[in-house]
Amino acid sequence: MKHIEKISLIGLGAMGVFFAPRLYETYGENFRVIANGERKERLENKGVTVNGINYKFPIITPDVMGDEADLIIIGVKGYSLEQAIEDIRNQVGKNTLILSLLNGVDSEERLIKEFGNEHVLYSFMRMSVVMKDGKADFDPYWGKIHFGEKENHEYTDRVLAVKEVFDKADIPYSIEKDMLKGIWFKYMCNIGENMTCALLGIPFGAFRTDDNANWIRINAMREVAAIAGKKGIDLGEKEIEAQNKTVVTIPEKNKPSTLQDLEAGKKTEIDMFAGNVVKMGKELNVPTPINEMFYHGIRVLENK
Template identity: 60%
Template sequence: MEQIKTVTLIGLGAMGVFFAPKLDAYLGKGNFRVLAGGARRERLESTGVIVNGINHRFAVVDPEKEGDPADLIIMAVKDMGLDQAILDIRNQVGPSTQILCVMNGIDSEERVAAVYGWERVLYSYMRISIVMKDGVADFNPEAGKVHFGEAKNLELTERVLGIKELFDNSGIKYGVDEDMKRGMWFKFMCNIGENMTCAMFGVPFGSFQVSRHANEIRYQAMREVIKIANRLGIALSQEDIDRQEHTIMNLPFANKPSTLQDLENGRKTEVEMFAGKIVRLGAELGIDTPVNWMYYHGIKLLEEKNSLIFHKREI
């Protein structure tokens, strides 16, 4: 793969801001661009985003505008926005374009590859806690990383080496897992236990540092994921729950996961991709998932509460 010279990012939210400042500084205006249209484009061009106290105004291109395809596309949208994002990137995809879909969940790569082909799609996921609200993001860029690669990476392919070179040159922290699917399922399991528990009960990450009850719920949810993963040939175990303890005990106490941030800001959540996915897989495989069933319906109820459907209607 030739050197990556142009990158398009779609989704300048809590995950996108991890990449944007460093790629913009390394590649320069125009070579790094954010894909956005309509009111969002106008907002990004007029006010930009604030990342760790610095206001950034990145080059923005409209999805409908045809132009030079990007060497790399990074998709960092929410699950409910993925189908539209797959359509929006069409003018950015060329014969040699590579795509990283760094979203949460375990099936976004399959959805992107169904349209653009596996020859353009690599596996990826992120491990970092970022708080973002109203275009303002605060996080420690050295405290997390993006993981990417082929399904198996005992030897690195040319396209993996090309992205690795880009991240090395731009100072983006990364990892290339030997088994990317296992890594994605591990992150998914952690998200189920942490993200769903915090959202359901309205508590920050710090709850796991002080509450036995929060942890008991978290562990049971993660064990449901392990049962399903094992049935699907993914080798997760209690050891993976144990190795997450160091991470959870060192997260900033007041930080909140994405699903809780969404609920607090009156937005739709990604519960379908998290607990909903486990409930559906459990039903297909004959595996009971009572904790995730509770998460799914409980968080859906909180979304309904946010929508004000329980307010007395005028007669």
């Protein structure tokens, strides 16, 4: 079985900090963060603070050659994927594996097109981390990474190698039998929760008590489920009901990424979220009125 010794992470935001402290504590200098320019300077000088501990992780710049990683974890925003692809290029060697933590449903295909199927595993995150001004406080065991081949009835050597990493670093994970369904389920939940919270300016706790917020959330999810069905992916009321039970367990004050971005005056991932739902709906003749509202409403909030 392949053993992973050298790990690189690009993107040290809410998703990246879920991994970085534990990977650094386990792999030491063999864990590196890819960064350059102003971001490199900021991480070297100020670091990031996770659960009260300030970390200054080892940095490797994108131009370094001959120091390929065994595993690359991509935790950037969706609109930064193209730049991330260029920034990891010198880190990809003959046996490098790549995990993309991005929201959305197409990052694996884009990475496969660029680097080849032999380098890419499928993955998605189910977690809620609020990060502000380089600081994050969260329960490191609330949430997990889901990963694997497209189908995982038996574990391949690639999957076992990554499993070994997460076991060593005490990072919660799940290996799904059907990764495409898992990715689309996560996307459906993100559309319902992320977009509703962003448009209305509410935290996750609103879904515990507000029937109106839940009406918007659930019907937005149904639009995604209808699109998934057209693509042969089995999502529907059973999965929506399962998420109804999960969403009320998310810490009440936590806010999803798009609302965090709006409040910080940052660019959002609206194109990848509601924008892509509307686009796919038009291609497949599936009505998406709630996602059209999300798209245009959140664009107004960005402009505001």
